[in-house]
Amino acid sequence: MTDKYYLKQEDASDNGIELTVRKPIQGPPAIDVTKLYRDQGLFTYDPGFMSTASCESNITYIDGEAGILEYRGYPIEQLAAEADYVEVAYLLLYGELPNSTQLQEFDEIITHHTMLNENLKDFFGGFHYDAHPMAIMVGVVGSLSAFYHDSLDINNPRHREISAHRLIAKMPTIAAASYKHNVSEPIIYPSNDLSYCANLLQMMFATPCESYQPHPIAVQAMNLLFILHADHEQNASTSTVRLAGSSQANPFACIAAGIASLWGPAHGGANEAVLNMLTEIGDVSNIDHYIDKAKDKKDSFRLMGFGHRVYKNFDPRANILREMSKKVLEELADSNNPTFELALRLEEIALKDDYFLERKLYPNVDFYSGIIYRALNIPNNMFTVMFAIARTVGWVSHWMEMMSDPKQRIGRPRQVYMGPSRRDFIPLKNRS
Numbered sequence: 292m293t294d295k296y297y298l299k300q301e302d303a304s305d306n307g308i309e310l311t312v313r314k315p316i317q318g319p320p321a322i323d324v325t326k327l328y329r330d331q332g333l334f335t336y337d338p339g340f341m342s343t344a345s346c347e348s349n350i351t352y353i354d355g356e357a358g359i360l361e362y363r364g365y366p367i368e369q370l371a372a373e374a375d376y377v378e379v380a381y382l383l384l385y386g387e388l389p390n391s392t393q394l395q396e397f398d399e400i401i402t403h404h405t406m407l408n409e410n411l412k413d414f415f416g417g418f419h420y421d422a423h424p425m426a427i428m429v430g431v432v433g434s435l436s437a438f439y440h441d442s443l444d445i446n447n448p449r450h451r452e453i454s455a456h457r458l459i460a461k462m463p464t465i466a467a468a469s470y471k472h473n474v475s476e477p478i479i480y481p482s483n484d485l486s487y488c489a490n491l492l493q494m495m496f497a498t499p500c501e502s503y504q505p506h507p508i509a510v511q512a513m514n515l516l517f518i519l520h521a522d523h524e525q526n527a528s529t530s531t532v533r534l535a536g537s538s539q540a541n542p543f544a545c546i547a548a549g550i551a552s553l554w555g556p557a558h559g560g561a562n563e564a565v566l567n568m569l570t571e572i573g574d575v576s577n578i579d580h581y582i583d584k585a586k587d588k589k590d591s592f593r594l595m596g597f598g599h600r601v602y603k604n605f606d607p608r609a610n611i612l613r614e615m616s617k618k619v620l621e622e623l624a625d626s627n628n629p630t631f632e633l634a635l636r637l638e639e640i641a642l643k644d645d646y647f648l649e650r651k652l653y654p655n656v657d658f659y660s661g662i663i664y665r666a667l668n669i670p671n672n673m674f675t676v677m678f679a680i681a682r683t684v685g686w687v688s689h690w691m692e693m694m695s696d697p698k699q700r701i702g703r704p705r706q707v708y709m710g711p712s713r714r715d716f717i718p719l720k721n722r723s
Protein backbone atom coordinates (compact mmCIF):
# COMPACT_ATOMS: atom_id res chain seq x y z
CA MET A 292 0.00 0.00 0.00
CA THR A 293 1.27 3.46 -0.84
CA ASP A 294 0.20 7.05 -0.15
CA LYS A 295 1.53 10.47 -1.20
CA TYR A 296 3.59 12.97 0.77
CA TYR A 297 4.35 16.52 -0.35
CA LEU A 298 7.69 18.09 0.47
CA LYS A 299 7.20 21.85 0.20
CA GLN A 300 9.62 24.76 0.59
CA GLU A 301 8.25 27.55 2.84
CA ASP A 302 8.13 30.18 0.08
CA ALA A 303 7.08 27.86 -2.78
CA SER A 304 3.83 28.68 -4.55
CA ASP A 305 3.28 25.21 -6.06
CA ASN A 306 2.21 22.04 -4.22
CA GLY A 307 5.81 20.96 -3.65
CA ILE A 308 7.53 17.70 -4.48
CA GLU A 309 5.29 14.62 -4.56
CA LEU A 310 6.82 11.61 -2.78
CA THR A 311 5.40 8.12 -2.34
CA VAL A 312 4.81 6.88 1.19
CA ARG A 313 5.33 3.14 1.81
CA LYS A 314 2.97 1.66 4.36
CA PRO A 315 4.37 -1.28 6.31
CA ILE A 316 2.32 -4.12 7.83
CA GLN A 317 3.32 -2.69 11.24
CA GLY A 318 5.36 0.37 12.22
CA PRO A 319 5.65 3.93 10.95
CA PRO A 320 5.19 4.66 7.22
CA ALA A 321 8.33 5.47 5.21
CA ILE A 322 8.71 8.24 2.64
CA ASP A 323 10.28 6.78 -0.50
CA VAL A 324 13.12 9.13 -1.50
CA THR A 325 14.83 6.85 -4.02
CA LYS A 326 14.04 9.19 -6.96
CA LEU A 327 14.60 12.44 -5.05
CA TYR A 328 18.09 12.98 -6.43
CA ARG A 329 17.20 11.90 -9.98
CA ASP A 330 14.09 14.14 -10.13
CA GLN A 331 15.01 17.03 -7.82
CA GLY A 332 18.82 16.97 -7.40
CA LEU A 333 18.39 16.60 -3.62
CA PHE A 334 19.91 14.14 -1.14
CA THR A 335 18.47 13.27 2.28
CA TYR A 336 20.80 13.66 5.26
CA ASP A 337 20.54 11.17 8.15
CA PRO A 338 23.83 10.26 9.84
CA GLY A 339 23.40 7.23 12.09
CA PHE A 340 20.21 6.33 10.18
CA MET A 341 17.99 7.94 12.85
CA SER A 342 14.95 8.05 10.54
CA THR A 343 15.97 5.88 7.62
CA ALA A 344 14.59 2.48 6.60
CA SER A 345 17.34 0.87 4.52
CA CYS A 346 15.22 -1.94 3.04
CA GLU A 347 11.93 -3.83 3.12
CA SER A 348 12.12 -6.97 5.27
CA ASN A 349 9.78 -9.78 6.34
CA ILE A 350 11.94 -11.18 9.13
CA THR A 351 11.80 -9.23 12.41
CA TYR A 352 9.56 -6.49 13.76
CA ILE A 353 10.45 -4.15 16.64
CA ASP A 354 8.28 -1.48 18.27
CA GLY A 355 10.78 0.37 20.45
CA GLU A 356 8.20 2.47 22.30
CA ALA A 357 6.03 -0.53 23.25
CA GLY A 358 8.97 -2.91 23.86
CA ILE A 359 7.78 -5.37 21.20
CA LEU A 360 10.06 -7.83 19.40
CA GLU A 361 8.67 -10.41 16.98
CA TYR A 362 10.40 -12.95 14.72
CA ARG A 363 8.27 -13.63 11.63
CA GLY A 364 5.28 -12.38 13.65
CA TYR A 365 5.86 -14.55 16.74
CA PRO A 366 6.39 -12.59 20.02
CA ILE A 367 9.82 -13.08 21.54
CA GLU A 368 8.26 -13.94 24.92
CA GLN A 369 6.46 -16.96 23.39
CA LEU A 370 9.53 -18.14 21.49
CA ALA A 371 11.68 -17.72 24.62
CA ALA A 372 9.24 -19.76 26.69
CA GLU A 373 8.45 -22.55 24.21
CA ALA A 374 11.02 -22.92 21.44
CA ASP A 375 14.39 -24.45 20.84
CA TYR A 376 17.14 -22.34 19.21
CA VAL A 377 17.35 -24.60 16.13
CA GLU A 378 13.58 -24.30 15.69
CA VAL A 379 13.89 -20.50 15.86
CA ALA A 380 16.77 -20.66 13.38
CA TYR A 381 14.50 -22.51 10.94
CA LEU A 382 11.75 -19.93 11.49
CA LEU A 383 14.09 -17.01 10.77
CA LEU A 384 15.64 -18.68 7.74
CA TYR A 385 12.51 -20.09 6.07
CA GLY A 386 9.72 -17.84 7.41
CA GLU A 387 7.54 -20.50 9.10
CA LEU A 388 7.83 -22.72 12.15
CA PRO A 389 8.92 -26.23 11.06
CA ASN A 390 6.70 -29.28 11.48
CA SER A 391 8.37 -32.21 13.26
CA THR A 392 9.73 -33.78 10.02
CA GLN A 393 11.11 -30.46 8.81
CA LEU A 394 12.70 -29.79 12.20
CA GLN A 395 14.28 -33.23 12.34
CA GLU A 396 15.70 -32.84 8.81
CA PHE A 397 17.01 -29.33 9.54
CA ASP A 398 18.54 -30.44 12.83
CA GLU A 399 20.31 -33.30 11.03
CA ILE A 400 21.64 -30.99 8.32
CA ILE A 401 23.00 -28.52 10.89
CA THR A 402 24.47 -31.34 13.00
CA HIS A 403 26.24 -32.87 9.98
CA HIS A 404 27.80 -29.56 8.96
CA THR A 405 29.43 -28.84 12.33
CA MET A 406 32.84 -30.34 11.49
CA LEU A 407 35.53 -28.10 10.02
CA ASN A 408 37.72 -28.90 7.06
CA GLU A 409 40.76 -30.44 8.79
CA ASN A 410 43.18 -27.94 7.19
CA LEU A 411 41.24 -25.09 8.75
CA LYS A 412 42.55 -26.19 12.13
CA ASP A 413 46.02 -24.93 11.13
CA PHE A 414 44.66 -21.40 10.99
CA PHE A 415 44.16 -21.26 14.74
CA GLY A 416 47.82 -22.01 15.43
CA GLY A 417 48.79 -18.96 13.38
CA PHE A 418 47.22 -16.57 15.87
CA HIS A 419 49.14 -15.09 18.78
CA TYR A 420 48.59 -17.11 21.97
CA ASP A 421 46.54 -14.35 23.62
CA ALA A 422 44.61 -13.22 20.51
CA HIS A 423 41.09 -12.01 21.32
CA PRO A 424 38.68 -14.77 20.22
CA MET A 425 36.67 -12.21 18.21
CA ALA A 426 39.82 -11.44 16.19
CA ILE A 427 40.15 -15.17 15.48
CA MET A 428 36.45 -15.37 14.54
CA VAL A 429 36.74 -12.54 11.99
CA GLY A 430 39.76 -14.21 10.39
CA VAL A 431 38.61 -17.83 10.41
CA VAL A 432 35.03 -17.18 9.28
CA GLY A 433 36.35 -14.97 6.46
CA SER A 434 38.66 -17.80 5.44
CA LEU A 435 35.79 -20.29 5.00
CA SER A 436 35.38 -19.04 1.42
CA ALA A 437 38.85 -20.47 0.74
CA PHE A 438 37.65 -23.95 1.80
CA TYR A 439 34.04 -24.30 0.66
CA HIS A 440 34.20 -23.39 -3.04
CA ASP A 441 31.29 -25.67 -3.85
CA SER A 442 28.69 -23.31 -2.34
CA LEU A 443 30.01 -19.95 -3.51
CA ASP A 444 27.74 -19.22 -6.48
CA ILE A 445 25.70 -16.44 -4.89
CA ASN A 446 23.25 -16.46 -7.80
CA ASN A 447 22.33 -20.10 -7.12
CA PRO A 448 19.64 -20.35 -4.38
CA ARG A 449 20.77 -23.86 -3.42
CA HIS A 450 24.38 -22.68 -2.98
CA ARG A 451 23.13 -19.82 -0.82
CA GLU A 452 21.19 -22.27 1.34
CA ILE A 453 24.17 -24.62 1.77
CA SER A 454 26.40 -21.70 2.77
CA ALA A 455 23.76 -20.60 5.29
CA HIS A 456 23.64 -24.11 6.79
CA ARG A 457 27.42 -24.28 6.93
CA LEU A 458 27.69 -20.94 8.71
CA ILE A 459 25.02 -21.75 11.33
CA ALA A 460 26.59 -25.19 11.94
CA LYS A 461 30.27 -24.27 11.99
CA MET A 462 30.11 -21.11 14.10
CA PRO A 463 30.03 -23.00 17.45
CA THR A 464 32.93 -25.21 16.32
CA ILE A 465 35.02 -22.19 15.29
CA ALA A 466 34.06 -20.33 18.47
CA ALA A 467 35.04 -23.25 20.71
CA ALA A 468 38.32 -23.68 18.80
CA SER A 469 39.07 -19.94 19.32
CA TYR A 470 38.58 -20.48 23.03
CA LYS A 471 40.77 -23.61 23.07
CA HIS A 472 43.54 -21.66 21.31
CA ASN A 473 43.26 -18.99 24.01
CA VAL A 474 43.65 -21.52 26.83
CA SER A 475 46.25 -23.61 24.94
CA GLU A 476 44.17 -26.79 24.89
CA PRO A 477 43.58 -29.13 21.92
CA ILE A 478 40.53 -28.48 19.74
CA ILE A 479 37.60 -30.76 20.60
CA TYR A 480 35.49 -32.15 17.75
CA PRO A 481 31.71 -31.74 17.64
CA SER A 482 29.56 -34.55 18.96
CA ASN A 483 26.56 -35.46 16.80
CA ASP A 484 24.46 -36.80 19.66
CA LEU A 485 24.29 -33.47 21.45
CA SER A 486 21.99 -30.50 20.93
CA TYR A 487 23.33 -27.27 19.37
CA CYS A 488 23.99 -25.57 22.73
CA ALA A 489 25.14 -28.69 24.62
CA ASN A 490 27.58 -29.40 21.80
CA LEU A 491 29.07 -25.92 22.05
CA LEU A 492 29.59 -26.31 25.81
CA GLN A 493 31.12 -29.74 25.24
CA MET A 494 33.55 -28.40 22.61
CA MET A 495 34.58 -25.61 24.99
CA PHE A 496 34.95 -27.53 28.22
CA ALA A 497 35.78 -31.17 27.39
CA THR A 498 39.43 -32.16 26.96
CA PRO A 499 40.89 -35.25 25.22
CA CYS A 500 41.39 -36.64 28.75
CA GLU A 501 37.99 -35.82 30.18
CA SER A 502 34.49 -35.73 28.77
CA TYR A 503 32.14 -32.97 29.82
CA GLN A 504 28.47 -33.21 30.75
CA PRO A 505 26.83 -29.80 30.47
CA HIS A 506 24.43 -28.94 33.31
CA PRO A 507 20.80 -28.88 32.02
CA ILE A 508 20.28 -25.32 33.33
CA ALA A 509 23.41 -24.19 31.44
CA VAL A 510 21.98 -25.64 28.21
CA GLN A 511 18.59 -24.07 28.93
CA ALA A 512 20.12 -20.64 29.66
CA MET A 513 22.27 -20.76 26.55
CA ASN A 514 19.29 -21.82 24.41
CA LEU A 515 17.38 -18.81 25.75
CA LEU A 516 20.26 -16.38 25.20
CA PHE A 517 20.70 -17.65 21.65
CA ILE A 518 16.98 -17.22 20.87
CA LEU A 519 17.00 -13.67 22.24
CA HIS A 520 20.11 -12.76 20.26
CA ALA A 521 19.12 -14.53 17.03
CA ASP A 522 17.94 -11.44 15.15
CA HIS A 523 17.24 -7.76 15.68
CA GLU A 524 16.29 -6.35 12.26
CA GLN A 525 18.64 -3.73 10.75
CA ASN A 526 21.16 -3.31 13.61
CA ALA A 527 24.77 -2.27 12.83
CA SER A 528 26.14 -5.78 12.17
CA THR A 529 23.15 -6.93 10.08
CA SER A 530 23.30 -3.73 8.05
CA THR A 531 27.04 -4.38 7.60
CA VAL A 532 26.27 -7.89 6.29
CA ARG A 533 23.67 -6.48 3.90
CA LEU A 534 25.98 -3.71 2.66
CA ALA A 535 28.86 -6.14 2.14
CA GLY A 536 26.50 -8.59 0.40
CA SER A 537 25.06 -5.87 -1.83
CA SER A 538 28.37 -5.79 -3.72
CA GLN A 539 27.90 -9.54 -4.45
CA ALA A 540 30.61 -10.53 -1.96
CA ASN A 541 30.51 -14.18 -0.88
CA PRO A 542 28.48 -15.07 2.25
CA PHE A 543 31.49 -16.06 4.38
CA ALA A 544 33.12 -12.67 3.74
CA CYS A 545 29.83 -10.92 4.52
CA ILE A 546 29.40 -12.71 7.86
CA ALA A 547 33.04 -11.98 8.75
CA ALA A 548 32.22 -8.30 8.16
CA GLY A 549 29.18 -8.68 10.43
CA ILE A 550 31.31 -10.22 13.18
CA ALA A 551 33.74 -7.29 12.95
CA SER A 552 30.89 -4.82 13.32
CA LEU A 553 29.36 -6.74 16.23
CA TRP A 554 32.63 -6.58 18.14
CA GLY A 555 32.33 -2.88 19.02
CA PRO A 556 31.31 -2.03 22.62
CA ALA A 557 28.34 0.05 21.45
CA HIS A 558 26.92 -3.15 19.88
CA GLY A 559 27.68 -6.80 20.74
CA GLY A 560 30.86 -5.95 22.61
CA ALA A 561 28.68 -4.43 25.33
CA ASN A 562 28.22 -7.74 27.21
CA GLU A 563 31.97 -8.05 27.73
CA ALA A 564 32.16 -4.33 28.55
CA VAL A 565 29.42 -4.69 31.22
CA LEU A 566 31.42 -7.30 33.15
CA ASN A 567 34.63 -5.28 32.78
CA MET A 568 32.73 -2.23 34.06
CA LEU A 569 31.32 -4.14 37.06
CA THR A 570 34.83 -5.36 37.89
CA GLU A 571 36.13 -1.79 37.64
CA ILE A 572 33.35 -0.44 39.89
CA GLY A 573 34.21 -3.22 42.31
CA ASP A 574 31.96 -2.26 45.20
CA VAL A 575 28.50 -0.81 45.80
CA SER A 576 30.11 2.17 47.55
CA ASN A 577 31.71 3.24 44.24
CA ILE A 578 28.47 3.27 42.21
CA ASP A 579 27.68 6.98 42.75
CA HIS A 580 31.10 7.95 41.45
CA TYR A 581 30.57 5.90 38.27
CA ILE A 582 27.04 7.26 37.76
CA ASP A 583 28.52 10.78 37.94
CA LYS A 584 31.17 9.80 35.40
CA ALA A 585 28.47 8.44 33.04
CA LYS A 586 26.59 11.75 33.27
CA ASP A 587 29.68 13.90 32.76
CA LYS A 588 29.82 14.95 29.09
CA LYS A 589 33.56 15.57 29.36
CA ASP A 590 34.10 11.95 30.44
CA SER A 591 33.90 9.24 27.76
CA PHE A 592 32.66 6.66 30.32
CA ARG A 593 29.17 5.30 29.63
CA LEU A 594 27.13 2.94 31.71
CA MET A 595 27.56 -0.20 29.62
CA GLY A 596 24.42 -2.27 29.15
CA PHE A 597 22.24 0.84 29.37
CA GLY A 598 20.42 2.55 26.51
CA HIS A 599 19.28 1.41 23.11
CA ARG A 600 18.73 3.16 19.81
CA VAL A 601 15.32 1.57 19.33
CA TYR A 602 13.95 0.57 22.77
CA LYS A 603 12.89 3.66 24.67
CA ASN A 604 10.86 2.15 27.55
CA PHE A 605 12.30 -1.29 28.08
CA ASP A 606 14.14 -3.97 26.17
CA PRO A 607 11.85 -7.05 26.19
CA ARG A 608 14.93 -9.31 25.99
CA ALA A 609 16.35 -7.74 29.16
CA ASN A 610 13.15 -8.51 31.10
CA ILE A 611 13.37 -12.19 30.12
CA LEU A 612 17.08 -12.42 30.91
CA ARG A 613 16.73 -10.73 34.29
CA GLU A 614 14.60 -13.69 35.41
CA MET A 615 16.94 -16.24 33.87
CA SER A 616 19.99 -14.65 35.51
CA LYS A 617 18.39 -15.15 38.95
CA LYS A 618 17.60 -18.78 38.13
CA VAL A 619 21.11 -19.53 36.82
CA LEU A 620 22.79 -17.91 39.81
CA GLU A 621 20.56 -19.84 42.21
CA GLU A 622 21.33 -23.17 40.55
CA LEU A 623 24.90 -22.80 39.37
CA ALA A 624 26.60 -20.08 41.31
CA ASP A 625 26.31 -18.31 44.60
CA SER A 626 22.96 -16.50 44.65
CA ASN A 627 24.66 -13.86 46.78
CA ASN A 628 27.11 -13.41 43.95
CA PRO A 629 28.74 -9.97 44.53
CA THR A 630 28.81 -9.14 40.80
CA PHE A 631 25.09 -9.78 40.46
CA GLU A 632 24.36 -7.81 43.63
CA LEU A 633 26.41 -4.94 42.28
CA ALA A 634 24.57 -5.12 38.93
CA LEU A 635 21.15 -5.05 40.64
CA ARG A 636 22.15 -2.10 42.83
CA LEU A 637 23.53 -0.22 39.82
CA GLU A 638 20.31 -0.89 37.92
CA GLU A 639 18.23 0.33 40.89
CA ILE A 640 20.20 3.57 41.27
CA ALA A 641 20.30 4.35 37.55
CA LEU A 642 16.56 3.72 37.13
CA LYS A 643 15.81 6.44 39.71
CA ASP A 644 18.23 8.98 38.30
CA ASP A 645 16.77 11.89 36.27
CA TYR A 646 19.62 11.77 33.74
CA PHE A 647 18.76 8.19 32.76
CA LEU A 648 15.00 8.68 33.05
CA GLU A 649 14.94 11.79 30.85
CA ARG A 650 17.01 10.08 28.17
CA LYS A 651 15.03 6.85 28.45
CA LEU A 652 18.13 4.80 29.23
CA TYR A 653 17.10 1.37 30.54
CA PRO A 654 19.11 -1.84 30.97
CA ASN A 655 19.41 -3.63 27.63
CA VAL A 656 19.85 -7.32 26.80
CA ASP A 657 23.59 -7.17 27.35
CA PHE A 658 23.32 -5.89 30.90
CA TYR A 659 22.22 -9.39 31.93
CA SER A 660 23.71 -11.67 29.26
CA GLY A 661 27.26 -11.22 30.59
CA ILE A 662 26.14 -12.05 34.13
CA ILE A 663 24.64 -15.33 32.90
CA TYR A 664 27.66 -16.22 30.76
CA ARG A 665 29.91 -15.54 33.74
CA ALA A 666 27.83 -17.95 35.86
CA LEU A 667 28.23 -20.57 33.09
CA ASN A 668 32.03 -20.18 33.38
CA ILE A 669 32.31 -18.59 29.97
CA PRO A 670 35.25 -16.16 30.09
CA ASN A 671 34.59 -12.44 29.48
CA ASN A 672 36.37 -12.35 26.13
CA MET A 673 34.02 -15.08 24.80
CA PHE A 674 30.76 -13.19 25.55
CA THR A 675 30.64 -11.37 22.22
CA VAL A 676 31.61 -14.61 20.45
CA MET A 677 28.49 -16.21 21.97
CA PHE A 678 26.43 -13.32 20.61
CA ALA A 679 28.02 -13.84 17.18
CA ILE A 680 27.08 -17.53 17.13
CA ALA A 681 23.46 -16.72 17.98
CA ARG A 682 23.22 -13.82 15.52
CA THR A 683 24.63 -15.81 12.58
CA VAL A 684 21.18 -17.10 11.68
CA GLY A 685 19.86 -13.52 11.68
CA TRP A 686 22.70 -12.38 9.44
CA VAL A 687 22.28 -15.23 6.95
CA SER A 688 18.49 -14.82 6.91
CA HIS A 689 18.87 -11.16 5.99
CA TRP A 690 21.54 -11.96 3.43
CA MET A 691 19.31 -14.66 1.86
CA GLU A 692 16.32 -12.28 1.84
CA MET A 693 18.37 -9.57 0.18
CA MET A 694 19.92 -11.89 -2.41
CA SER A 695 16.53 -13.18 -3.54
CA ASP A 696 15.03 -9.67 -3.76
CA PRO A 697 14.74 -8.63 -7.43
CA LYS A 698 15.01 -4.96 -6.35
CA GLN A 699 18.40 -5.63 -4.73
CA ARG A 700 21.23 -3.32 -5.88
CA ILE A 701 24.57 -2.23 -4.50
CA GLY A 702 24.28 -0.11 -1.34
CA ARG A 703 25.94 3.22 -2.00
CA PRO A 704 25.15 6.10 0.38
CA ARG A 705 25.97 9.67 -0.63
CA GLN A 706 27.33 12.50 1.52
CA VAL A 707 27.14 16.19 2.30
CA TYR A 708 30.61 17.31 1.25
CA MET A 709 32.15 19.86 3.67
CA GLY A 710 35.82 19.76 2.57
CA PRO A 711 37.88 22.33 0.64
CA SER A 712 36.56 23.74 -2.66
CA ARG A 713 38.55 23.08 -5.81
CA ARG A 714 42.13 24.36 -5.55
CA ASP A 715 45.28 24.01 -7.60
CA PHE A 716 48.12 21.63 -6.77
CA ILE A 717 51.13 23.31 -5.10
CA PRO A 718 54.52 21.78 -6.00
CA LEU A 719 56.42 20.53 -2.91
CA LYS A 720 59.15 23.21 -3.22
CA ASN A 721 56.55 26.00 -3.01
CA ARG A 722 54.77 24.64 0.11
CA SER A 723 55.48 26.39 3.41
Ligand code: CMC
Binds near residue numbers: 558561652655656657
Ligand atom coordinates in the same frame (compact mmCIF):
# COMPACT_ATOMS: atom_id res chain seq x y z
N1 CMC B 1 25.49 5.92 29.64
C1 CMC B 1 25.41 7.28 29.77
N2 CMC B 1 24.80 8.08 28.90
C2 CMC B 1 24.25 7.50 27.81
C3 CMC B 1 24.28 6.12 27.61
C4 CMC B 1 24.92 5.31 28.57
N3 CMC B 1 24.99 3.99 28.41
N4 CMC B 1 23.65 5.81 26.45
C5 CMC B 1 23.23 6.98 25.95
N5 CMC B 1 23.58 8.01 26.77
C6 CMC B 1 23.23 9.43 26.60
C7 CMC B 1 24.06 10.10 25.52
O1 CMC B 1 25.23 10.69 26.06
C8 CMC B 1 23.09 11.12 25.00
O2 CMC B 1 23.01 12.19 25.93
P1 CMC B 1 22.74 13.70 25.41
O3 CMC B 1 21.38 13.67 24.76
O4 CMC B 1 22.79 14.54 26.65
O5 CMC B 1 23.83 14.01 24.42
C9 CMC B 1 21.74 10.40 25.05
O6 CMC B 1 21.88 9.46 26.12
C10 CMC B 1 21.38 9.67 23.75
O7 CMC B 1 22.44 8.77 23.45
P2 CMC B 1 22.95 8.47 21.97
O8 CMC B 1 24.38 8.01 22.05
O9 CMC B 1 22.65 9.64 21.08
O10 CMC B 1 22.00 7.28 21.59
P3 CMC B 1 22.21 6.23 20.44
O11 CMC B 1 20.87 5.73 20.06
O12 CMC B 1 23.05 6.80 19.34
O13 CMC B 1 23.10 5.06 21.11
C11 CMC B 1 23.67 3.10 22.33
C12 CMC B 1 22.55 3.88 21.60
C13 CMC B 1 23.20 1.70 22.66
C14 CMC B 1 24.91 2.99 21.39
C15 CMC B 1 24.07 3.88 23.61
O14 CMC B 1 22.95 3.96 24.49
C16 CMC B 1 25.25 3.23 24.35
O15 CMC B 1 26.40 3.53 24.01
N6 CMC B 1 24.98 2.33 25.34
C17 CMC B 1 26.02 1.61 26.04
C18 CMC B 1 26.51 0.45 25.16
C19 CMC B 1 25.51 -0.69 25.14
O16 CMC B 1 25.01 -1.13 26.17
N7 CMC B 1 25.27 -1.21 23.92
C20 CMC B 1 24.43 -2.43 23.74
C21 CMC B 1 23.18 -2.16 22.98
S1 CMC B 1 22.04 -3.54 23.05
C22 CMC B 1 22.81 -4.85 22.22
C23 CMC B 1 23.04 -4.58 20.77
O17 CMC B 1 22.16 -4.03 20.09
O18 CMC B 1 24.08 -4.97 20.29
